[in-house]
Amino acid sequence: MHSWPSPDVPALPSRGPVPRLFNQASGQIEAAPGTDGTAGLYVCGITPYDATHLGHASTYLAFDTLNRLWRAAGLTVEYTQNVTDVDDPLLERATATGVDWRELAASQTDLFRGDMEALRVIPPADYIAVTEVVDEIGHAVSELVETGFAYGVPTPDALNENAQDVYFDSARAAEATSWFLGLESRYDTATMLELFAERGGDPGRPGKRDPLDPLLWRVARAGEPEWPSAVGAGRPGWHIECAVIALKHVGQNFAVQGGGSDLIFPHHEFSAAHATALTGEPFASIHAHTGMVAYQGEKMSKSLGNLVLVSKLRARGVDARTIRLALLGHHYRSDWEYTDADLERATARLERWVAAAAGAAAGAGAAADADSAADAGSMAGEHAAASTPDAAALVTRLLEALADDLDTPRALTLLDEWFETARVVPAVVVDAIDALLGIRIAA
Numbered sequence: 001m002h003s004w005p006s007p008d009v010p011a012l013p014s015r016g017p018v019p020r021l022f023n024q025a026s027g028q029i030e031a032a033p034g035t036d037g038t039a040g041l042y043v044c045g046i047t048p049y050d051a052t053h054l055g056h057a058s059t060y061l062a063f064d065t066l067n068r069l070w071r072a073a074g075l076t077v078e079y080t081q082n083v084t085d086v087d088d089p090l091l092e093r094a095t096a097t098g099v100d101w102r103e104l105a106a107s108q109t110d111l112f113r114g115d116m117e118a119l120r121v122i123p124p125a126d127y128i129a130v131t132e133v134v135d136e137i138g139h140a141v142s143e144l145v146e147t148g149f150a151y152g153v154p155t156p157d158a159l160n161e162n163a164q165d166v167y168f169d170s171a172r173a174a175e176a177t178s179w180f181l182g183l184e185s186r187y188d189t190a191t192m193l194e195l196f197a198e199r200g201g202d203p204g205r206p207g208k209r210d211p212l213d214p215l216l217w218r219v220a221r222a223g224e225p226e227w228p229s230a231v232g233a234g235r236p237g238w239h240i241e242c243a244v245i246a247l248k249h250v251g252q253n254f255a256v257q258g259g260g261s262d263l264i265f266p267h268h269e270f271s272a273a274h275a276t277a278l279t280g281e282p283f284a285s286i287h288a289h290t291g292m293v294a295y296q297g298e299k300m301s302k303s304l305g306n307l308v309l310v311s312k313l314r315a316r317g318v319d320a321r322t323i324r325l326a327l328l329g330h331h332y333r334s335d336w337e338y339t340d341a342d343l344e345r346a347t348a349r350l351e352r353w354v355a356a357a358a359g360a361a362a363g364a365g366a367a368a369d370a371d372s373a374a375d376a377g378s379m380a381g382e383h384a385a386a387s388t389p390d391a392a393a394l395v396t397r398l399l400e401a402l403a404d405d406l407d408t409p410r411a412l413t414l415l416d417e418w419f420e421t422a423r424v425v426p427a428v429v430v431d432a433i434d435a436l437l438g439i440r441i442a443a
Contacts, residue, residue: 016399040254048108062332138229
């Protein structure tokens with residue numbers, strides 16, 4: 001599956017520090033280095049219906065910031081993202097709207113691509129739909145069965161009366177590998193049971209060995225999409241898809257697994273569990289998550305329908321740079337509530353920055369036209385020279401702020417303060433804003 005065109009990212013004159021991120025598994029902020037000059041990043045993608053709301057955009061902008069910082073530190077980034085283009089919520093929406101589920105997934109994925117391109121998000125090198133790797137997922141599930149990490153559960157409504165849904169054996173994984181329940185989330189059992197029931201799990205399913213054991217493979221039912229596989233006809237469970245895609249495209253024990261905080265459990269917990277059971281190795285070094293964006297008093301979600309869509313804001317004529325700045329104005333790990341004031345502040349900020357860059361460009365042009373006037377040229381040169389150390393120091397401070405757990409609010413404040421007194425806007429500042437924050441302020 002193709003992703004979207006990549007924005008041009010200016011190179012900075014010197015390398016920045018390796019970023020540090022909050023690791024959910026340890027509860028600490030840790031360095032997120034690469035291995036042999038390469039940093040692996042896997043970010044869970046959309047289930048393509050009702051895309052792209054500001055909660056989605058906030059997540060992908062956070063990890064876009066990480067991507068940009070790694071590049072600024074001189075690392076090569078191996079970035080993979082999935083699309084869950086077959087899943088219960090998608091099928092339910094398709095049925096409710098009378099649209100074929102494949103058409104719904106394709107149209108919403110296209111919309112998402114357009115939003116990401118407009119927001120100047122660097123695309124993943126590998127953008128993988130679950131329906132593209134069903135065969136590989138089936139083989140992975142079969143391997144888990146053969147090695148004792150999975151088991152069948154009687155399924156009375158299966159098309160084939162002998163077929164069984166396949167579940168992951170959490171207790172067996174905890175005994176035989178370095179993984180255990182709570183390793184990534186650090187949640188207690190009561191919290192995990194509550195979240196499991198809320199987020200697609202089935203703790204009360206008869207025949208399971210543990211209420212928290214997650215589904216690996218759903219055997220074929222009447223009226224549902226199905227694929228042949230090594231474990232019979234059916235379709236993948238949710239968590240195994242990310243384990244298989246990440247292992248194939250990013251590898252074992254890569255740098256960062258990312259997504260929204262609503263994915264901490266069960267999705268990321270069990271993606272890591274499945275991968276560790278398949279390889280014997282840890283899944284990712286750092287498990288990083290973004291906060292939830294609320295609107296009208298509730299978490300922005302498809303189920304509630306309280307969505308602010310990037311595409312609708314753009315259709316109203318809102319500058320995509322303004323949307324980006326509005327989201328970067330909040331720390332990526334914070335939970336916050338969107339209001340129109342966020343766009344108003346971002347609009348004012350963008351206007352100040354663009355006006356400053358335009359004024360500097362106009363002043364430089366006037367100075368060039370008056371090149372024959374030695375004193376004017378000398379004055380312009382003195383101003384530019386005087387601003388150069390400040391500009392270099394600003395870029396250093398920006399890199400340091402962003403490398404400290406992606407502190408974009410601090411970076412924006414540094415820029416606001418700098419623009420208040422700057423007489424010129426050197427190219428290095430324009431390039432840094434573009435390279436690190438994805439905002440173009442110059443024509």
